[in-house]
Amino acid sequence: xxxxxxxxxxxxxxxxxxxxxxxxxxxxxxxxxxxxxxxxxxxxxxxxxxxxxxxxxxxxxxxxxxxxxxxxxxxxxxxxxxxxxxxxxxxxxxxxxxxxxxxxxxxxxxxxxxxxxxxxxxxxxxxxxxxxxxxxxxxxxxxxxxxxxxxxxxxxxxxxxxxxxxxxxxxxxxxxxxxxxxxxxxxxxxxxxxxxxxxxxxxxxxxxxxxxxxxxxxxxxxxxxxxxxxxxxxxxxxxxxxxxxxxxxxxxxxxxxxxxxxxxxxxxxxxxxxxxxxxxxxxxxxxxxxxxxxxxxxxxxxxxxxxxxxxxxxxxxxxxxxxxxxxxxxxxxxxxxxxxxxxxxxxxxxxxxxxxxxxxxxxxxxxxxxxxxxxxxxxxxxxxxxxxxxxxxxxxxxxxxxxxxxxxxxxxxxxxxxxxxxxxxxxxxxxxxxxxxxxxxxxxxxxxxxxxxxxxxxxxxxxxxxxxxxxxxxxxxxxxxxxxxxxxxxxxxxxxxxxxx
Numbered sequence: 001x002x003x004x005x006x007x008x009x010x011x012x013x014x015x016x017x018x019x020x021x022x023x024x025x026x027x028x029x030x031x032x033x034x035x036x037x038x039x040x041x042x043x044x045x046x047x048x049x050x051x052x053x054x055x056x057x058x059x060x061x062x063x064x065x066x067x068x069x070x071x072x073x074x075x076x077x078x079x080x081x082x083x084x085x086x087x088x089x090x091x092x093x094x095x096x097x098x099x100x101x102x103x104x105x106x107x108x109x110x111x112x113x114x115x116x117x118x119x120x121x122x123x124x125x126x127x128x129x130x131x132x133x134x135x136x137x138x139x140x141x142x143x144x145x146x147x148x149x150x151x152x153x154x155x156x157x158x159x160x161x162x163x164x165x166x167x168x169x170x171x172x173x174x175x176x177x178x179x180x181x182x183x184x185x186x187x188x189x190x191x192x193x194x195x196x197x198x199x200x201x202x203x204x205x206x207x208x209x210x211x212x213x214x215x216x217x218x219x220x221x222x223x224x225x226x227x228x229x230x231x232x233x234x235x236x237x238x239x240x241x242x243x244x245x246x247x248x249x250x251x252x253x254x255x256x257x258x259x260x261x262x263x264x265x266x267x268x269x270x271x272x273x274x275x276x277x278x279x280x281x282x283x284x285x286x287x288x289x290x291x292x293x294x295x296x297x298x299x300x301x302x303x304x305x306x307x308x309x310x311x312x313x314x315x316x317x318x319x320x321x322x323x324x325x326x327x328x329x330x331x332x333x334x335x336x337x338x339x340x341x342x343x344x345x346x347x348x349x350x351x352x353x354x355x356x357x358x359x360x361x362x363x364x365x366x367x368x369x370x371x372x373x374x375x376x377x378x379x380x381x382x383x384x385x386x387x388x389x390x391x392x393x394x395x396x397x398x399x400x401x402x403x404x405x406x407x408x409x410x411x412x413x414x415x416x417x418x419x420x421x422x423x424x425x426x427x428x429x430x431x432x433x434x435x436x437x438x439x440x441x442x443x444x445x446x447x448x449x450x451x452x453x454x455x456x457x458x459x460x461x462x463x464x465x466x467x468x469x470x471x472x473x474x475x476x477x478x479x480x481x482x483x484x485x486x487x488x489x490x491x492x493x494x495x496x497x498x499x500x501x
Contacts, residue, residue: 079143079180082136082158082173085129085165094120094130098137105141108328108365113141128165132158136173143177144329146369146405148185155181172201176214183221184369186409186445191221212241216254223261224409226449226485231261252281252290259297266489268301275301289330292321296334303341311341332361332370336377343381351381369410372401376414383421391421409450412441416454423461431461452481456494463501472501 086098101116117138121131139154155177162170179194195218202210219234235258242250259274275297282290299314319334335358342351355378362370379394395418402410415438422430435458442450455478462471475498482491 079140079177080173132162132170145366148181209245212238252278288321292318332358372398412438452478
């Protein structure tokens with residue numbers, strides 16, 4: 001700042017003296033070089049002012065840092081980034097490749113990002129702290145592409161390298177990312193193990209302000225497992241931590257998480273309250289991405305309540321905000337949500353249009369998991385229409401996609417969906433075969449709620465077949481599970497089923 005002001009003052013002095021010189025000489029009758037002297041004055045002034053002008057016109061370093069912070073804030077619930085060793089590195093080739101990889105990652109150019117990070121890893125004399133940072137980022141790109149086995153490999157290598165470099169923050173980043181990839185792939189016990197290791201590491205480091213996010217992540221795992229009471233405990237622990245730190249974004253994101261668990265429990269009033277709290281905070285801090293998330297979640301509540309037009313309105317509001325920040329994956333997910341809303345209205349063509357938009361976007365960014373999820377939605381749409389062959393075709397496409405990325409949780413859901421298709425086709429043996437596959441996978445990953453839902457489908461099949469005693473015993477098991485995990489809406493449905501038997 002000092003040099004900018006000094007150069008501006010020097011430029012003003014040169015301009016003033018130059019013009020004064022021209023005016024004084026202009027009084028003389030013979031002054032043929034008037035224009036030349038004036039041009040020289042202007043050129044010298046311009047040269048002196050070039051640097052300050054550039055500093056004003058281009059984004060300041062502070063702006064760049066703030067943008068990085070905004071980018072990191074948007075990534076809560078995403079892999080943890082780690083760059084220690086890169087900014088201080090004297091390896092200019094490394095810095096260039098690393099910056100290029102980050103730029104491509106932000107622009108969803110995943111293939112180019114991977115290429116840049118691989119080239120960085122191939123450089124000679126790479127320090128362990130530098131290699132750990134590159135491996136963390138390489139894993140992030142692979143995670144974004146839902147190539148979870150590859151991400152797992154990169155982050156395991158990053159952990160070993162960070163341990164070699166004795167970089168505690170790098171080890172913590174690798175641990176939390178490993179926990180995340182186990183979570184999304186449905187290996188929940190391993191996810192819990194790595195998140196708990198991360199908490200221990202952060203505690204040992206005295207890095208308590210990083211712990212609330214890990215509580216959030218643990219809450220997400222327990223929520224997926226169907227242990228909603230434990231999830232709520234962990235989210236509240238995270239909320240208290242963020243409140244102590246004064247971290248409004250973290251508080252808003254945790255409110256969103258609390259909203260989703262109450263949504264799962266069927267307590268829509270509580271869910272709406274938490275989503276609205278999150279929205280107000282995101283509005284206060286000007287976080288467009290967070291506002292989009294909140295609008296999308298409020299739309300999901302409207303969809304569950306059968307308020308389809310209101311859901312569509314909220315989804316479109318969410319989509320508009322995601323478009324502003326070019327959050328392509330989120331946009332694709334919103335296309336899926338809009339497809340579901342139109343599906344509920346039985347506007348099949350409109351639903352198909354949005355599912356195809358989602359599919360196209362996921363294909364562009366190379367998200368295999370997103371594509372598989374959309375195939376699953378298309379399967380449900382065709383099942384609802386009674387086009388069972390088409391439904392089976394899309395379920396099998398979804399299954400191949402989830403098998404490719406190793407997502408056992410969603411594979412179990414597809415097995416369940418295939419069982420329901422064969423149930424509707426009255427192919428009982430096939431239906432039981434796929435329900436049992438679903439049940440076996442859910443047992444493996446510890447998904448109690450999912451097991452209850454699949455057992456419910458089997459009980460319905462027994463009821464149709466006239467096996468009332470078998471159905472009654474199974475419904476009793478299911479009721480105990482729903483009561484255990486606090487799923488009151490489903491528990492009430494099962495009670496009614498038992499009464500009807």
